[in-house]
Amino acid sequence: MHPQPKERRFRRSALTxxxxxxxxxxxxxxxxxxxEAARLSVQQVPFAELGEWAFDEATGDLRHRSGKFxxxxxxxxxxxxxxxxxxxxxxxDQPEIGILGIIAKEFDGLLYFLMQAKMEPGNPLGVQMxxxxxxxxxxxxxxxxxxxxxxxxxxxxxxLSRVLVDHLQYEQGSAFFRKRNRNIVVEITEDIPVSxxxxxxxxxxxxxxxxTPNLVSMDTRTVISCLPLIERGPAPFGxxxxxxxxxxFGSALLASAAERDQGVxxxxxxxxxxxxxxxxxxxxxxxIGLDSVRGWARSAHEIAHEDDRFFRVIGVRVESDSREVTxxxxxxxxxxxxxxxxxxxxxxxxxxxxxxxxxxxxGNAEAxxxxxxxxxxxxxxxxxxxxxxxxxxxxxxxAPSEWxxxxxxxxxxxxxxxxxxxxxxxxxxxxxxxxxxxxxYRWMTLGQLNEMLRFGLVNIEARNLxxxxxxx
Amino acid sequence: MHPQPKERRFRRSALTxxxxxxxxxxxxxxxxxxxEAARLSVQQVPFAELGEWAFDEATGDLRHRSGKFxxxxxxxxxxxxxxxxxxxxxxxDQPEIGILGIIAKEFDGLLYFLMQAKMEPGNPLGVQMxxxxxxxxxxxxxxxxxxxxxxxxxxxxxxLSRVLVDHLQYEQGSAFFRKRNRNIVVEITEDIPVSxxxxxxxxxxxxxxxxTPNLVSMDTRTVISCLPLIERGPAPFGxxxxxxxxxxFGSALLASAAERDQGVxxxxxxxxxxxxxxxxxxxxxxxIGLDSVRGWARSAHEIAHEDDRFFRVIGVRVESDSREVTxxxxxxxxxxxxxxxxxxxxxxxxxxxxxxxxxxxxGNAEAxxxxxxxxxxxxxxxxxxxxxxxxxxxxxxxAPSEWxxxxxxxxxxxxxxxxxxxxxxxxxxxxxxxxxxxxxYRWMTLGQLNEMLRFGLVNIEARNLxxxxxxx
Numbered sequence: 001m002h003p004q005p006k007e008r009r010f011r012r013s014a015l016t017x018x019x020x021x022x023x024x025x026x027x028x029x030x031x032x033x034x035x036e037a038a039r040l041s042v043q044q045v046p047f048a049e050l051g052e053w054a055f056d057e058a059t060g061d062l063r064h065r066s067g068k069f070x071x072x073x074x075x076x077x078x079x080x081x082x083x084x085x086x087x088x089x090x091x092x093d094q095p096e097i098g099i100l101g102i103i104a105k106e107f108d109g110l111l112y113f114l115m116q117a118k119m120e121p122g123n124p125l126g127v128q129m130x131x132x133x134x135x136x137x138x139x140x141x142x143x144x145x146x147x148x149x150x151x152x153x154x155x156x157x158x159x160l161s162r163v164l165v166d167h168l169q170y171e172q173g174s175a176f177f178r179k180r181n182r183n184i185v186v187e188i189t190e191d192i193p194v195s196x197x198x199x200x201x202x203x204x205x206x207x208x209x210x211x212t213p214n215l216v217s218m219d220t221r222t223v224i225s226c227l228p229l230i231e232r233g234p235a236p237f238g239x240x241x242x243x244x245x246x247x248x249f250g251s252a253l254l255a256s257a258a259e260r261d262q263g264v265x266x267x268x269x270x271x272x273x274x275x276x277x278x279x280x281x282x283x284x285x286x287x288i289g290l291d292s293v294r295g296w297a298r299s300a301h302e303i304a305h306e307d308d309r310f311f312r313v314i315g316v317r318v319e320s321d322s323r324e325v326t327x328x329x330x331x332x333x334x335x336x337x338x339x340x341x342x343x344x345x346x347x348x349x350x351x352x353x354x355x356x357x358x359x360x361x362x363g364n365a366e367a368x369x370x371x372x373x374x375x376x377x378x379x380x381x382x383x384x385x386x387x388x389x390x391x392x393x394x395x396x397x398x399a400p401s402e403w404x405x406x407x408x409x410x411x412x413x414x415x416x417x418x419x420x421x422x423x424x425x426x427x428x429x430x431x432x433x434x435x436x437x438x439x440x441y442r443w444m445t446l447g448q449l450n451e452m453l454r455f456g457l458v459n460i461e462a463r464n465l466x467x468x469x470x471x472x
Numbered sequence: 473m474h475p476q477p478k479e480r481r482f483r484r485s486a487l488t489x490x491x492x493x494x495x496x497x498x499x500x501x502x503x504x505x506x507x508e509a510a511r512l513s514v515q516q517v518p519f520a521e522l523g524e525w526a527f528d529e530a531t532g533d534l535r536h537r538s539g540k541f542x543x544x545x546x547x548x549x550x551x552x553x554x555x556x557x558x559x560x561x562x563x564x565d566q567p568e569i570g571i572l573g574i575i576a577k578e579f580d581g582l583l584y585f586l587m588q589a590k591m592e593p594g595n596p597l598g599v600q601m602x603x604x605x606x607x608x609x610x611x612x613x614x615x616x617x618x619x620x621x622x623x624x625x626x627x628x629x630x631x632l633s634r635v636l637v638d639h640l641q642y643e644q645g646s647a648f649f650r651k652r653n654r655n656i657v658v659e660i661t662e663d664i665p666v667s668x669x670x671x672x673x674x675x676x677x678x679x680x681x682x683x684t685p686n687l688v689s690m691d692t693r694t695v696i697s698c699l700p701l702i703e704r705g706p707a708p709f710g711x712x713x714x715x716x717x718x719x720x721f722g723s724a725l726l727a728s729a730a731e732r733d734q735g736v737x738x739x740x741x742x743x744x745x746x747x748x749x750x751x752x753x754x755x756x757x758x759x760i761g762l763d764s765v766r767g768w769a770r771s772a773h774e775i776a777h778e779d780d781r782f783f784r785v786i787g788v789r790v791e792s793d794s795r796e797v798t799x800x801x802x803x804x805x806x807x808x809x810x811x812x813x814x815x816x817x818x819x820x821x822x823x824x825x826x827x828x829x830x831x832x833x834x835g836n837a838e839a840x841x842x843x844x845x846x847x848x849x850x851x852x853x854x855x856x857x858x859x860x861x862x863x864x865x866x867x868x869x870x871a872p873s874e875w876x877x878x879x880x881x882x883x884x885x886x887x888x889x890x891x892x893x894x895x896x897x898x899x900x901x902x903x904x905x906x907x908x909x910x911x912x913y914r915w916m917t918l919g920q921l922n923e924m925l926r927f928g929l930v931n932i933e934a935r936n937l938x939x940x941x942x943x944x
Contacts, residue, residue: 166744272638
């Protein structure tokens with residue numbers, strides 16, 4: 001066991017924005033040079049040219065002939081919440097739990113994380129910084145042919161590493177049917193060979209790279225959102241002096257992260273609010289064949305909503321120098337528009353609070369998950385078109401620049417989504433601005449939201465926003 | 473808002489074993505006199521005499537003609553855990569979220585709970601003490617004809633009451649398919665009429681009645697298991713002096729309930745252990761027709777396992793003076809044997825710890841839920857027949873009396889189960905006894921287990937055991 005609590009070690013790494021191996025700007029250059037060297041070419045092709053992927057004759061579901069990877073089928077959705085909504089949509093189904101794993105190691109008393117530069121066909125820049133390991137269960141149990149994923153044994157074998165963080169978390173409930181990944185960070189003490197395309201970075205460096213558009217992957221974001229930065233118990237900052245919220249947004253966030261039970265609401269009150277919504281709101285989903293999805297049409301090139309809204313399912317041919325398989329075809333989900341996701345933040349009683357939405361999405365395991373104040377993107381948002389939310393959208397989108405604490409374009413998993421970009425934002429409202437808050441929203445401290453995250457109640461859009469918060 | 477935190481108010485009520493309205497022994501007499509006055513007669517009848525209940529011709533599923541209440545269908549179960557198991561079984565399906573609600577009110581500064589004496593056909597004594605309100609969604613939205621349940625508006629209308637506790641919790645995963653109830657306690661300040669068959673009791677009185685077999689219902693037990701007794705934050709006992717664990721088992725339990733993050737494991741370590749099991753273990757369930765269930769046979773009188781194990785589904789005719797409908801027929805689940813559920817407890821480092829099992833059951837929402845050390849009953853226990861557990865069963869069942877801290881027969885919901893009794897036990901092991909602990913078990917403080925319970929991770933068998941703990 002390490003003499004220091006892991007929260008303190010993560011916090012120190014988060015506050016260190018230059019690493020010993022290279023600078024943050026060198027890290028950005030390293031990623032971009034990987035993209036240039038790997039020459040990934042992606043071309044949309046008709047479904048008929050998808051090779052091993054084909055539509056099932058009976059249902060129209062889109063599947064790989066092996067039955068592996070993922071499939072696209074239909075979902076019939078009925079929601080009773082603040083309003084009632086019914087729709088059909090295509091949804092990606094990938095029931096296996098995958099691993100998103102990062103190896104951590106201490107150098108000179110500071111934690112570093114082994115990050116990988118990886119190409120995916122749907123990435124806006126081609127390359128992104130991803131976790132040490134991204135593997136499906138089929139990958140690491142080797143159902144497919146192909147090499148065993150590099151470093152995966154450090155995730156699975158407790159003789160090789162010690163677990164620091166291990167969460168089972170859901171992905172996008174708008175596009176995936178209850179897809180989960182294991183978000184795991186393990187620590188090693190031995191030296192290991194660093195393969196080409198991998199580098200050691202501090203948590204602060206990863207967060208600094210999150211200020212550049214599209215460099216850090218969704219998978220990295222969700223894993224680092226699970227890292228606790230504040231000790232539990234009577235001395236939440238251990239031997240460090242507690243931050244002074246008056247000295248800046250980063251310090252105020254750290255102070256808010258230490259507030260777990262008390263904010264404008266207690267954690268108990270928040271859980272009771274969530275129980276009430278879960279009992280009153282109803283989500284009914286029924287799996288249907290992709291051919292039976294009403295309001296969507298399949299052409300030779302795409303499956304699209306009849307009003308061109310939400311997203312399309314397309315096929316692509318990919319050629320690459322950098323992967324074990326150098327040429328492949330696959331379906332991808334292409335968004336209709338750029339998304340907007342963000343939290344409104346406000347100082348309430350001396351502590352920063354985030355405005356959190358309880359949200360129904362068709363792929364949720366429970367009807368309701370906790371989401372950002374605004375989440376506009378792939379989702380078929382008929383369910384949440386109530387008018388008070390449009391005022392919140394306007395506040396986030398049209399905020400004067402002096403209220404904007406973070407604003408950057410980020411993109412979602414390029415192995416499933418084609419150029420799905422969203423504007424990620426944190427906007428701090430002035431203390432005298434009190435917009436009406438709908439019943440399905442609550443102000444929470446960062447500590448309360450982190451506590452919910454720890455128990456799997458926070459959706460990936462909210463987690464990935466939280467990962468962008470910089471405390472330095 | 474009340475000037476005192478609710479935890480302190482619940483704790484004071486839990487420590488008060490005699491109420492102002494009547495004594496605990498009067499409460500027991502009141503329950504038994506209700507049973508005598510109500511003259512409930514229950515007779516097993518062939519399925520053909522079940523009236524509105526019939527088998528679906530295509531599937532064999534047993535349903536009410538209205539489609540309401542619940543149905544019995546088949547489930548095909550495949551488990552990969554410590555060992556692999558496959559089986560078919562009948563399962564009860566009742567997808568609506570019901571309400572189990574208790575009204576609380578302060579008299580002379582002490583919280584009392586409005587409890588009801590209610591008859592159910594499957595109760596061993598006929599009567600049991602149940603929550604103020606037991607209602608299905610159909611009841612209170614009045615899909616059926618019939619009176620609106622008494623007091624239900626206090627549960628639903630926030631102008632009439634204040635919520636003290638509100639949890640969504642699962643019922644038996646061995647017999648129900650993902651059945652959930654809302655466990656809610658609301659406080660009122662006004663005087664309300666106390667209808668015949670209802671009485672105000674302290675939490676300590678309810679716990680005292682749990683020392684008599686079969687008087688307090690499963691529904692009461694699960695609700696009171698959700699009541700927090702210890703304040704959060706740096707002063708967990710508020711203005712009360714902290715208990716001295718050396719003065720007895722009750723005080724030692726209160727001290728253990730205050731330990732949330734630290735025990736022999738941290739809460740983080742326990743959550744990571746659970747994540748690991750959820751990722752490695754797999755539960756696959758497929759709904760099948762009741763006629764397709766292998767290994768079970770239906771006669772004119774029952775659906776039974778071919779080895780007479782686990783449970784039977786039977787039909788009963790009920791006649792009653794005490795209910796709005798005075799005569800009805802329904803299916804019930806009858807157990808093959810009496811069950812045994814219990815926790816092994818041990819002082820580890822000065823704090824009591826309970827030995828908790830991670831358990832797969834077919835009706836679980838997640839593959840794994842937290843369960844007592846021993847849970848023998850309805851369940852098809854092929855999945856957990858590993859040998860180390862048999863040693864734990866022997867320790868619980870055959871413990872010398874000086875180790876036994878609680879032992880009493882309790883029965884499960886008499887509206888669904890016919891005379892399902894289990895021996896409920898807490899056994900405290902001597903400090904020098906160190907039985908081998910399988911990987912799927914962990915020692916936890918009561919505070920850690922309560923924290924898991926708050927987030928819905930603890931099964932009903934464990935919750936109902938915890939409700940029996942007396943701190944007085």
